[in-house]
Amino acid sequence: MSEKKIALITGATSGIGESTSFELANQFSLIICGRNKYKLDELSNELSKKTNVKTLEFDVRDKKDVREKISSLSDDWKNIDILINNAGNAHGLDFIHEGKISDWDMMIDTNVKGLLYVSKYVLNIMIENNRGHIINIGSIAGKEVYPKGNIYCASKFAVDAISNGMRIDLNKHNIKVSQINPGLVETNFSMVRFKNDQERSNSVYSGLNPLVGDDIAKVISYVINCPENVNISDITVLAKSQASSTVLNRK
Numbered sequence: 001m002s003e004k005k006i007a008l009i010t011g012a013t014s015g016i017g018e019s020t021s022f023e024l025a026n027q028f029s030l031i032i033c034g035r036n037k038y039k040l041d042e043l044s045n046e047l048s049k050k051t052n053v054k055t056l057e058f059d060v061r062d063k064k065d066v067r068e069k070i071s072s073l074s075d076d077w078k079n080i081d082i083l084i085n086n087a088g089n090a091h092g093l094d095f096i097h098e099g100k101i102s103d104w105d106m107m108i109d110t111n112v113k114g115l116l117y118v119s120k121y122v123l124n125i126m127i128e129n130n131r132g133h134i135i136n137i138g139s140i141a142g143k144e145v146y147p148k149g150n151i152y153c154a155s156k157f158a159v160d161a162i163s164n165g166m167r168i169d170l171n172k173h174n175i176k177v178s179q180i181n182p183g184l185v186e187t188n189f190s191m192v193r194f195k196n197d198q199e200r201s202n203s204v205y206s207g208l209n210p211l212v213g214d215d216i217a218k219v220i221s222y223v224i225n226c227p228e229n230v231n232i233s234d235i236t237v238l239a240k241s242q243a244s245s246t247v248l249n250r251k
């Protein structure tokens, strides 16, 4: 394998993670992670035209599998330089008293605990190597709470606190921690949130000219490629048509 740096991307099989995989394939060897084997293999075939690719199949909620898959990396692959904690979703958009406990569990288990499990095992490697860069995908939902956003917002506020905590605790270990907080990005996100209701999902983005996955991928690449002495600690990225979670200029 060549001497390219190694980036590990969770949630690589869709949306922001997939776009980021293509963007970073120009520069890094890639460990692409997901739980859909078919999509991972398809993506790997495409990306392999540009770089070295390793697939890791796991659900970020399964801490045993996360540990085993990351520990299984061979010497060629284990020295991860960049971790992009991207896997996550919203489930439901309901008043708090009407929310489903299964949706709450899914968001907290994936967006918060899953991010922690992956980070834990990658950090073992980064600390030993005394180098690394973690990029957590937060959200505008982690900066302001909006009506019916309750638990999704809570999960992303948790990511915000975790990113700050990581930056402080990892400072002496020479590890950069950055958080990128997108506003509305047209991906599969709303189809998941609204349980495959295509019409409702489309209505989130209609008339907005929203962000797309490639926009966030380019920001991620910019953050990674800053000079070694520079760390973009926290960056919120909005479509021009979006001023806040609730102020939108629809055409």
Ligand code: NDP
Pocket: 010, 011, 012, 013, 014, 015, 016, 017, 034, 035, 036, 058, 059, 060, 061, 086, 087, 088, 089, 090, 110, 114, 137, 138, 139, 140, 181, 182, 183, 184, 185, 186, 187, 188, 189, 190, 192
């Ligand atoms: P997508 O639904 O398009 O992609 C989500 C990715 O995360 C998929 O690859 C999905 O895999 C993966 N994933 C979800 N749950 C798990 C799990 N338990 N284990 C492993 N992988 C999992 O959405 P986005 O690309 O938009 O979302 C990516 C990140 O960006 C999320 O953290 C989201 O919260 C954040 N975000 C999104 C915004 C938006 O407006 N789209 C705005 C701000 C932040 P699978 O297909 O198998 O479920």
Ligand code: 8X3
Pocket: 138, 139, 140, 141, 149, 152, 182, 183, 184, 185, 245
């Ligand atoms: C996704 C953006 O506004 O749907 O994190 O919460 S929003």
